[in-house]
Amino acid sequence: MVNVFDRIEWKVREIFGEGPICVHVGDIKECDIKRHPTYSKFRDEVISAGIRSAASSRLWESLIAMGRLSDxxxxxxxxxxxxxxIVPCFRGVSARISRDFRVELEEVQSAMVLAALEVWRDTEHGVPPRHVRDKMVKAAFDVAFRCGNGALAEWSSDEIELLFQSEMFAQESVLKASSIININGIRDVDVAEQLRGERIGALFQLLGHFGVVREFHDDLRAGRRSGSVRQTMTTSMLLRSRISGPHLYYYTSDLYPSYIGLREAAAVMGVPESAAHRLIRVGQFPFPAARAGRSYKVSVKALMHFKDIPDVIVHVDDVENGALHASGAL
Incomplete structure (x- = not known):
């Protein structure tokens, strides 16, 4: 009989297949470490590391950090x-509780997963990544035994179902628009959208970096890559998606490296690198830092959020029009 534990395992294996997986920065192409295991081997190693000592496992520290960044x-x-x-260590307990206390196995398993997810949310801030696994496991075991003792209120599995919902993507088409406008002419969100893109294009043109931006745009139009907007934004919120679909939109952070070293991040934050290391060790670093070997890498998106640097959504046509305007071509 298929249960929630099996569904979680099958879903993850479906995502990663038999290809290599990177827990350091999430993208093998951007990782400095060149040897990466398949998901099956990675999972076995992580489970073994958790049994030995989750608190001292660098592998679990990186995995928790990647989970936070993904969120x-x-x-x-x-x-x-x-x-x-984590759930492999739940299987034996859930089966024993179900058998000994005559509780539905699915009820126990769903309660354990929900308890683990609740701890995941509660430990987002102020808890070192190396301690998160142990807290999730303890909470799941506690709730399983409460199930057996009949003291647990009824749990709903609706939240579990949310993990398996797939995203819908709009159809793609093409569009080229011109929209050089006066800042005083802003009247609605559609115009504001155009202005945001034009400002970004003008900025990169004035800084002398628009060549890199144009290469990125060419890749988007040719389908060699996609902006992150298509995974996270509903098309109804974007003006040109009604014609072009979301594939010509992107976040400005897509133009930057996904990760930078902790030394560079500390410099942007205005703190010494040693202080950044100390904050990570005590679980007080303001955003996730992923372990890569003996060092750490920091998500540029997370750093932008911490520094209140707007990560705006722009359309390639608006950015290019802004650059042309700044160069005097329009």
Missing amino acids: MDGDDTWRMVVLDC
């Missing part, structure tokens, strides 16, 4: 991986 982008993939690597 910030509205993506539950790495949170699902965390669950998939």
